[in-house]
Amino acid sequence: xxxxxxxxxxxxxxxxxxxxxxxxxxxxxxxxxxxxxxxxxxxxxxxxxxxxxxxxxxxxxxxxxxxxxxxxxxxxxxxxxxxxxxxxxxxxxxxxxxxxxxxxxxxxxxxx
Amino acid sequence: xxxxxxxxxxxxxxxxxxxxxxxxxxxxxxxxxxxxxxxxxxxxxxxxxxxxxxxxxxxxxxxxxxxxxxxxxxxxxxxxxxxxxxxxxxxxxxxxxxxxxxxxxxxxxxx
Numbered sequence: 112x113x114x115x116x117x118x119x120x121x122x123x124x125x126x127x128x129x130x131x132x133x134x135x136x137x138x139x140x141x142x143x144x145x146x147x148x149x150x151x152x153x154x155x156x157x158x159x160x161x162x163x164x165x166x167x168x169x170x171x172x173x174x175x176x177x178x179x180x181x182x183x184x185x186x187x188x189x190x191x192x193x194x195x196x197x198x199x200x201x202x203x204x205x206x207x208x209x210x211x212x213x214x215x216x217x218x219x220x221x222x223x
Numbered sequence: 224x225x226x227x228x229x230x231x232x233x234x235x236x237x238x239x240x241x242x243x244x245x246x247x248x249x250x251x252x253x254x255x256x257x258x259x260x261x262x263x264x265x266x267x268x269x270x271x272x273x274x275x276x277x278x279x280x281x282x283x284x285x286x287x288x289x290x291x292x293x294x295x296x297x298x299x300x301x302x303x304x305x306x307x308x309x310x311x312x313x314x315x316x317x318x319x320x321x322x323x324x325x326x327x328x329x330x331x332x333x334x
Contacts, residue, residue, distance in 0.1 A: 112268055145321050149264075154309065155324045202264055211271040212256060212311075212322055217264040 113139045113208050117215035124195055125223055132190045132218045134161075134205030140185035144207040146178075149217075155204060161188040195222040225250045225314040229325035236300050236332045244295040244328045246310030254313035254320065255286050257295050260327070261306050269295070269308075300332045 114137040124130050134144055142163045147155040159180055160168040167180035177199075179191040188207075192199055200222045206214040226249040236242055246255070257269040270277050270284040272293065277284055281300075286293040297304055307329050311322035 143320070147324075154326045155266075155311075157321060157323065160321055204264070204266065206266075206322070208320065210254065210320065211268065212254075212313075212320060213268060214258075214266040219264070 112211065113137075113213040115205060115207060115213050115215040117205055117218050119218060120216060121219040121221075123221045123223065126196050127194055129191055129193045130195055130220060132192075132203055132205075132220075134188045134190070134207075134215055136186045136207050139207075139209065141188070141207040142185065144182065144188040144205055145212070146180065146188075146190050147204045147206065149202040149204060158190075161190075161205075192220065195220070197222045225252070225312060225323055227310060227312055227323055227325035229308075229310055229328050231328060232326065234328055234330045236330065238300060238302060238332055238334050240300050240332075241296070241298045242300060242330070244297070244308055244310075244330075246293045246295070246312075246325055248291050248293075248310075248312050250291070251315050252288070252312040253315055254322075255288075255293050256311050256322065257284055257293070258309045258311065259304075259306050260309060266309070297330075300330075302332045302334055305330055305332050 116135045118133045144161040146158045161182040163182045182188040204217040228247045258266045272286045274288045283296045307327045311324045
């Protein structure tokens, strides 16, 4: 199957700072990638669809100015959590693929 | 939007037992996948199964698209099967392969 990497695997930051998470497709080209958020003991909630060379598409209720997505190449999508607050602490996972979807290992964000 | 319901929400098994996990979805889909989320959060692909039946070792899955459900069978369960099993569907959303996840089935296999 396809391989997706994420970096960092975990990050702790202070409230008010910004955090960037990278998602890379290692063995396929991804015109779209997907960002999910998972709170403890809950399911994965789709946040946005990252589109190579164009604006991301956000799901209802997700603040596009807070969660900045950039998809500058066919192998890299980034999610920046701006002015992070404790309620943004969560597990963030990215995924992509041509038909079958594959997911990165996730990034655990803790905002103090 | 599409609804994805998984049952049971929790399942406890003795090692060696068999189980069936169910996923119902409320509308037609392009794609359906089953995942196992391990304790570190990694989603492991089990099946890509928009229709039909597939088997992989002790696991098998069946999707009946016309009746909008899928089943995941685990036979001779092992402690390493513990974790959360998610069903996810790609609704006919026009061009994207985005997946909508069910709430999951939390499986614990005891020795």
